[in-house]
Amino acid sequence: MNAPLADAIRSTYETLRPGSTSFCGCDRCREDVLARAFAQAAPRYADPDALGAAVLRVALAREQGRAELAVIVLDAMRSVSATPRHETAP
Numbered sequence: 508m509n510a511p512l513a514d515a516i517r518s519t520y521e522t523l524r525p526g527s528t529s530f531c532g533c534d535r536c537r538e539d540v541l542a543r544a545f546a547q548a549a550p551r552y553a554d555p556d557a558l559g560a561a562v563l564r565v566a567l568a569r570e571q572g573r574a575e576l577a578v579i580v581l582d583a584m585r586s587v588s589a590t591p592r593h594e595t596a597p
Contacts, residue, residue, distance in 0.1 A: 516544045519573070519580045530584050535592055543583035548576065 520540060524532055 512548060513541075513545060515576055516541055516548065516580060519576050520544070520584075523577060523580055523584070527581075527584055530588050531591055531593075533593065536587050539587045539592060540580065540583045543586060544576075544580045547579050547583065 520537070524530065524537075530536070
């Protein structure tokens with residue numbers, strides 16, 4: 508897993524979660540969102556070498572990079588909300 512990308516996805520989720528009152532947010536839903544977001548973002552951002560990690564950090568520091576990541580995380584949250592893997596809200 509690309510650590511800078513994973514950290515950015517987690518941070519974005521933690522920022523967006525409080526504003527999404529209809530989203531469950533239990534541990535299972537949280538992990539599902541993070542997995543979906545990482546799977547969607549990985550082809551666009553992941554690069555295994557040190558230079559790639561540095562480029563990723565710079566890209567995510569820019570407003571457009573953060574906005575793109577927010578869209579990915581929100582999409583994952585909507586998807587998980589539509590089909591949660593638990594029967595009732597915790």
